[in-house]
């Protein structure tokens with residue numbers, strides 16, 4: 001694997017020592033995302049060379065032994081998967097309420113974790129990997145990776161509301177402008193409609209909050225695509241390993 005270090009220190013008898021922030025090293029070793037690593041550090045779960053470290057940003061080098069929950073971390077080959085998440089599944093690696101997690105569907109020996117999140121009742125495409133740097137880049141709003149959702153809503157949006165939505169609305173004090181909004185179908189009998197909506201941010205409950213703004217409920221929500229990836233023939237509960245080419249294409253979509 002290739003490392004990208006934040007810092008390089010030249011020294012003494014050793015020549016060159018590479019140092020890296022602890023949370024980044026944990027993510028790079030494929031244990032979990034950088035965000036999760038920060039939580040583990042502040043919760044006192046991380047030991048470096050036998051010493052508990054709780055300070056974020058502590059620098060480590062590749063020879064330092066990192067231990068979390070009695071597991072000594074080591075370099076893993078990077079792997080990337082897409083998964084078609086069913087309803088009533090959480091997008092975490094464990095759940096204290098005993099609910100099914102996305103990992104319950106995987107039969108692999110690598111430790112992987114989801115890139116971002118989908119709600120418990122949302123279905124569709126989610127990426128999983130053990131590549132912390134990749135996960136971070138995919139989740140960064142500035143990377144502008146587009147995600148397409150199909151929402152079934154309990155109403156039919158008037159044209160004026162669709163225009164308002166397309167122009168952007170303020171949610172939780174922040175402007176939220178979808179990349180695309182398209183009405184796919186309307187059913188006057190049941191007063192429901194399907195709307196396809198493309199966003200590049202990943203704020204919690206973003207799509208539901210957009211419709212809530214117009215006093216509409218999302219009855220069903222599915223993520224159809226993530227950047228260049230679509231569900232294709234993947235059935236609910238199935239996963240697929242991504243090829244190098246598919247991963248490279250995702251990287252090429254990142255806005256610099």
Ligand code: URA
Nearest residue numbers: 119122205206207208
């Ligand atoms: N927006 C939502 O409201 N829920 C999701 O699961 C994803 C995006």
